[in-house]
Amino acid sequence: MSRAPRTPLGLVRAQPEPPYTFTFDGRTLTALPGQTLAAALWAAGITSWRTTRGGGAPRGAFCGIGVCHDCLATVDGRPNQRACLVAVRPGDTVTTQVGTGHGPDGKGTPS
Amino acid sequence: MTPPADLAVVGAGPAGLAAAVTAAGLGLTVTLLDAGERPGGQFHRHPAPGLGAARPAALHHGWRQFTDRLARLQAHRDAGRVTHLPGHHVWTVGRADGHWRLHAVAGPDETPATVHARAVLLATGAYERQLPFPGWTLPGVVGAGGAQAMLKSGLVLPGRQVVVAGSGPLLLAVAGSLAAAGARVPAVAEAAAYTAYARAVPTLLRNPAKLAEGARHGAALLHRTTRLLTRHAVTAAHGTTRVEAVTVTRLDPDWRPVPGTARRVPCDALAVGHGLVPRLDLATGLGCATRRTPDDTHALVVDAGQATSVPGIWAAGEPCGVGGADLAVTEGEIAAETAAHALNGTPRDPRRAAALARRRDRLRAFADVMATAHRPGPGWAGWLDDTTEVCRCEEVTARRIRTAVTDYGAHDTRTVKLLTRAGMGWCQGRMCGPAVARLAGGPPAADRRPLSCPVPLRHLAGLPADHDPTAPPPPTEEPEA
Numbered sequence: 186m187s188r189a190p191r192t193p194l195g196l197v198r199a200q201p202e203p204p205y206t207f208t209f210d211g212r213t214l215t216a217l218p219g220q221t222l223a224a225a226l227w228a229a230g231i232t233s234w235r236t237t238r239g240g241g242a243p244r245g246a247f248c249g250i251g252v253c254h255d256c257l258a259t260v261d262g263r264p265n266q267r268a269c270l271v272a273v274r275p276g277d278t279v280t281t282q283v284g285t286g287h288g289p290d291g292k293g294t295p296s
Numbered sequence: 297m298t299p300p301a302d303l304a305v306v307g308a309g310p311a312g313l314a315a316a317v318t319a320a321g322l323g324l325t326v327t328l329l330d331a332g333e334r335p336g337g338q339f340h341r342h343p344a345p346g347l348g349a350a351r352p353a354a355l356h357h358g359w360r361q362f363t364d365r366l367a368r369l370q371a372h373r374d375a376g377r378v379t380h381l382p383g384h385h386v387w388t389v390g391r392a393d394g395h396w397r398l399h400a401v402a403g404p405d406e407t408p409a410t411v412h413a414r415a416v417l418l419a420t421g422a423y424e425r426q427l428p429f430p431g432w433t434l435p436g437v438v439g440a441g442g443a444q445a446m447l448k449s450g451l452v453l454p455g456r457q458v459v460v461a462g463s464g465p466l467l468l469a470v471a472g473s474l475a476a477a478g479a480r481v482p483a484v485a486e487a488a489a490y491t492a493y494a495r496a497v498p499t500l501l502r503n504p505a506k507l508a509e510g511a512r513h514g515a516a517l518l519h520r521t522t523r524l525l526t527r528h529a530v531t532a533a534h535g536t537t538r539v540e541a542v543t544v545t546r547l548d549p550d551w552r553p554v555p556g557t558a559r560r561v562p563c564d565a566l567a568v569g570h571g572l573v574p575r576l577d578l579a580t581g582l583g584c585a586t587r588r589t590p591d592d593t594h595a596l597v598v599d600a601g602q603a604t605s606v607p608g609i610w611a612a613g614e615p616c617g618v619g620g621a622d623l624a625v626t627e628g629e630i631a632a633e634t635a636a637h638a639l640n641g642t643p644r645d646p647r648r649a650a651a652l653a654r655r656r657d658r659l660r661a662f663a664d665v666m667a668t669a670h671r672p673g674p675g676w677a678g679w680l681d682d683t684t685e686v687c688r689c690e691e692v693t694a695r696r697i698r699t700a701v702t703d704y705g706a707h708d709t710r711t712v713k714l715l716t717r718a719g720m721g722w723c724q725g726r727m728c729g730p731a732v733a734r735l736a737g738g739p740p741a742a743d744r745r746p747l748s749c750p751v752p753l754r755h756l757a758g759l760p761a762d763h764d765p766t767a768p769p770p771p772t773e774e775p776e777a
């Protein structure tokens with residue numbers, strides 16, 4: 186008999202409440218209730234959602250606890266949201282934060 | 297204004313939670329603040345209720361003690377002895393006629409909140425020490441504790457094939473948790489050698505519980521699938537939009553890469569960290585004295601009762617020196633008892649006091665042995681190349697920092713910062729600080745920041761004109777002997 190593959194949800198025998206959707210750069214993704222934005226993006230296999238002001242290099246979560254500020258994203262037009270701290274809400278529109286995030290389309294241009 | 301609480305506890309990790317319930321049990325009114333939404337701190341970080349974890353204990357040791365403490369917290373809240381303020385980040389502490397005033401920002405809208413208290417207990421924990429290497433800014437390279445934190449709270453993994461690297465007891469805990477959650481961990485690269493503990497066997501034997509703990513049974517999984525490489529480091533991460541492989545290199549005892557020993561290990565994530573740095577921003581803002589620790593960080597000087605050098609300010613847990621959750625709990629209980637004695641004259645049970653002190657001293661001695669073994673060797677800077685970004689926020693390369701040192705005579709983090717902007721970004725130098733100090737040739741700086749977290753300017757403007765954390769202490773009432 187083959188055993189089910191190990192997963193984080195399986196490890197703690199999670200029975201989450203129904204998932205909901207949000208969009209990331211136009212893509213529809215699902216999040217589980219209570220997950221942070223960074224967790225929902227990781228669950229979708231996404232590890233970068235910001236580009237730096239200087240070199241335009243991709244970044245995502247690093248410290249995981251709100252200290253490094255590498256994980257900044259633009260949520261519903263508001264830039265500089267720490268994805269490792271903010272919870273995803275149903276229907277959120279999340280975009281990659283470009284540079285300072287204060288560009289014309291709420292997405293930002295490198296400053 | 298509501299009357300000040302007897303004790304404000306900042307941080308609801310193992311130390312703060314233990315302190316809050318102990319203090320309330322001794323009759324103090326307590327306000328417990330924590331930046332996070334759920335109590336538990338780093339060790340007992342756990343999923344939100346919506347994730348429906350039926351067996352959260354699988355990711356933790358000591359889960360029963362934690363839930364017992366939560367139940368006591370709830371009972372004290374119901375009885376009006378504890379006010380619990382989750383989601384409150386305290387950004388500065390000041391004095392206000394005869395008591396302390398804590399300024400916090402709450403929730404995503406950064407609503408200001410002020411708490412008044414007769415005494416303050418700082419239980420603010422630690423963050424991870426990072427040492428840069430080429431490629432460490434690639435997505436998929438994450439803090440080892442960060443990966444653990446994301447797993448414990450969000451039930452997610454950074455990748456399927458995760459190399460774990462750096463130094464310190466936390467690495468094995470993290471590797472065990474990742475494996476238990478289904479990641480393949482091809483290698484754990486530990487820069488130090490565990491054999492260094494062998495010299496302290498008596499200390500080890502008296503400490504059956506390890507300094508860091510991860511998922512139950514994770515260690516057994518590692519046994520089968522993971523190569524544990526001591527005296528090895530990840531000296532480069534490769535990839536374009538995310539990490540695709542890492543270079544693992546053997547180190548000499550000073551952590552210098554040994555030429556000709558590099559090998560490439562494919563992976564889609566790297567979890568890396570070099571021990572922990574006590575979080576001292578509020579304490580140093582108040583003028584609390586600090587000491588150098590055996591692994592080259594700074595911790596608070598506390599007396600036998602966990603009081604800092606500033607009267608009215610106590611501390612417990614990692615700010616007093618990194619030592620793990622058990623030590624944090626013990627220190628929290630001691631701090632609560634001595635604060636209750638100082639504030640209300642509540643007598644301490646001498647037998648319990650002696651037992652707690654013995655336990656703390658034993659765990660502290662053990663932590664110091666580990667800290668000495670995992671102290672970064674000076675040779676780590678040998679794995680930087682000129683283009684490695686040392687400061688992630690301001691994108692400052694090793695070359696620019698070295699130029700500031702060699703051409704402009706910068707010999708400390710402050711001067712390097714002024715010349716290059718390294719350490720001036722959002723993280724306030726928490727990620728690059730230890731590395732910049734090493735490159736500048738100076739000692740590491742204590743965790744000293746004007747504010748504990750970025751705060752909207754309007755809140756700064758709203759500070760009372762007399763806000764001065766380092767003004768003379770408020771009068772504390774003498775306990776009746």
Ligand SMILES: Cc1cc2nc3c(=O)[nH]c(=O)nc-3n(C[C@H](O)[C@H](O)[C@H](O)COP(=O)(O)OP(=O)(O)OC[C@H]3O[C@@H](n4cnc5c(N)ncnc54)[C@H](O)[C@@H]3O)c2cc1C
Binds near residue numbers: 306422
């Ligand atoms: C990212 C990370 C992951 C870790 N994972 C593990 C692990 O899996 N196993 C293990 O054995 N050890 C782990 N540790 C080590 C951990 O430090 C200890 O095991 C233990 O949690 C220490 O307890 P503490 O109460 O001293 O601090 P913490 O548990 O860190 O608690 C401190 C609390 O203070 C809060 N805080 C800090 N500053 C403020 C402020 N200004 N205002 C309001 N609140 C504030 C924080 O939100 C946090 O909840 C980890 C450490 C880190 C940094």
Ligand code: FES
Binds near residue numbers: 245248249253257
């Ligand atoms: S990952 Fe560091 S602040 Fe979010």
